[in-house]
Amino acid sequence: MVTGNSRLRAAFAVIAALVLALGVAACGGDDDNDTGTSGGNSANLITSNSANSGVQLTVGSKNFTEALILGNIYAQALQAAGYDVKTNLNLGSEVIAYKALQDGEISGYPEYTSTLLQSIFSKDTVPADAQEAYDQALAELEPKGETAFEPTPFADANALGMLKTRADELGVTKISDLQGKSQDLNLYGSPECRERADCLVGLQDVYGLQFKSFNPVDIGLRYTVLDKGQADASIVFTSDAQLGADPDKYVLLEDDKGIFPSGNVIWVTDQSTVDKAGPDYQATIQKVQEGLTLPVMQELNARVDIDKQDPAEVATQYLKEEGYIQ
Numbered sequence: 125m126v127t128g129n130s131r132l133r134a135a136f137a138v139i140a141a142l143v144l145a146l147g148v149a150a151c152g153g154d155d156d157n158d159t160g161t162s163g164g165n166s167a168n169l170i171t172s173n174s175a176n177s178g179v180q181l182t183v184g185s186k187n188f189t190e191a192l193i194l195g196n197i198y199a200q201a202l203q204a205a206g207y208d209v210k211t212n213l214n215l216g217s218e219v220i221a222y223k224a225l226q227d228g229e230i231s232g233y234p235e236y237t238s239t240l241l242q243s244i245f246s247k248d249t250v251p252a253d254a255q256e257a258y259d260q261a262l263a264e265l266e267p268k269g270e271t272a273f274e275p276t277p278f279a280d281a282n283a284l285g286m287l288k289t290r291a292d293e294l295g296v297t298k299i300s301d302l303q304g305k306s307q308d309l310n311l312y313g314s315p316e317c318r319e320r321a322d323c324l325v326g327l328q329d330v331y332g333l334q335f336k337s338f339n340p341v342d343i344g345l346r347y348t349v350l351d352k353g354q355a356d357a358s359i360v361f362t363s364d365a366q367l368g369a370d371p372d373k374y375v376l377l378e379d380d381k382g383i384f385p386s387g388n389v390i391w392v393t394d395q396s397t398v399d400k401a402g403p404d405y406q407a408t409i410q411k412v413q414e415g416l417t418l419p420v421m422q423e424l425n426a427r428v429d430i431d432k433q434d435p436a437e438v439a440t441q442y443l444k445e446e447g448y449i450q
Contacts, residue, residue: 168447170408176206179401184230185213186221188343189428189435190280190363190421194234194389196439201412204449205404217316218243225270225392231401232393237261237275238385240392242321250322250385254279258390269395273409275388278363278418282322282384283376285360285367287350291375298378299331302357306333312349313359315340323359326383344429350374362386363418365426389413415446 181202185195195213203209212230215221218239224230237257241247245264251257254275261272284299291297294305302309306327317323318338327333341349341358347366349355360367360376367374391409398405420442427438443449 166447168411168414169450170201170204170411170448172204172206173404174206175402176404178208180208180210181231181397181401181405182210182212182229184211184215184221184224184233186218186233186235187214187216189365189425190361191234192435193424193428193438193442196436197412197442198232198234198391198409200436200439200443201408201448202405204443205408207401207405217314219316222392225394226268231397232391234389235272235392236280236387237390238281238322238387240264240272240390242385243316243319248321250387252385254386254388257385257388261390265392266395270392271395271398272390272392273406274413275390276413276416277388278416278421279386279388280361280363280418280421281386282317283360283362283379284327284357285346285350285374285376286357288373288375290350290356291377296377297375298380299327299333300380301377302333303331306335309335309356310337310339310354311335311357311359312339312341312346312355314343314346317359322384330381330383347374363421363425365422365429368419368422369426369430389416412443412446412448415442 183195183199183202185191192213195211199209199211212224215224215230215233218235221230221233221235222240222244225233237254237260238250240261241250241257241264247260251260258272258275265271286296294301296302296305311324311327313323318340319325321329324338327335339349339355341355346358346360347364350358357377360374362376367376424438424442427433427441428435440449
């Protein structure tokens with residue numbers, strides 16, 4: 125499928141081509157060993173360190189496209205750095221993933237600062253500034269013997285999505301416009317949405333909305349239920365591939381009362397793992413995050429959700445395109 129997300133693909137391709145051209149110029153037309161990679165970021169290349177051999181790390185992730193892509197990116201990068209890496213991906217919700225970390229089933233997993241603070245540590249609000257939110261997360265994690273690495277460049281958030289035709293029919297552009305109308309609408313969202321302040325709880329407590337029904341739905345079906353008319357509104361993510369692929373089909377209602385904090389991703393781990401794994405552990409995680417801007421993340425999500433590629437393969441593509449691996 126090219127038509128739906130051609131603009132994203134074109135932008136990504138242009139970036140990759142420019143990086144390739146710069147790399148060839150810098151290398152003076154070197155050999156073809158980097159065929160299939162960006163070739164222009166040789167300084168990004170992760171080198172295997174023999175000191176990491178025998179250090180076992182288990183990479184976890186939650187159970188939706190973006191988390192699976194990120195989990196595979198981190199796992200493959202750490203393996204390239206010489207670690208003995210296993211994966212335990214597709215764990216489920218943040219509660220399940222965090223418990224897996226605490227139980228020693230995984231060494232770490234990618235989590236959103238907003239989700240960690242609100243869902244795990246029951247914070248009512250999350251700072252809008254990424255660094256402030258990260259500092260607050262550290263303050264919660266460190267007394268438990270846990271820690272987190274610096275956040276990703278991209279930030280993702282929950283959003284209330286509708287078909288544009290349905291929003292136009294209702295005459296709504298912002299969430300507060302649903303007052304007096306929500307009681308006739310079916311809302312769909314992930315199962316944990318029911319208990320979260322940046323989801324159904326916030327819509328009820330802050331906006332005063334009561335929906336005809338709230339229906340738990342698998343994250344991969346959030347747009348399907350809209351397309352089929354089962355849902356009037358669906359809780360989606362701002363980095364979803366569908367939003368970039370078909371911007372005239374879907375609309376995000378403005379969060380005019382601010383219940384959806386933006387969420388950068390942080391790698392949550394425990395301090396004992398950091399001590400055991402040595403400096404390459406944190407350095408590798410943070411290195412491969414540098415290319416993860418929001419347009420790039422949307423494109424990677426599109427390769428899985430729209431093009432139906434495997435998340436592990438997409439992670440490999442990203443690492444090669446950015447020159448992290450060969």
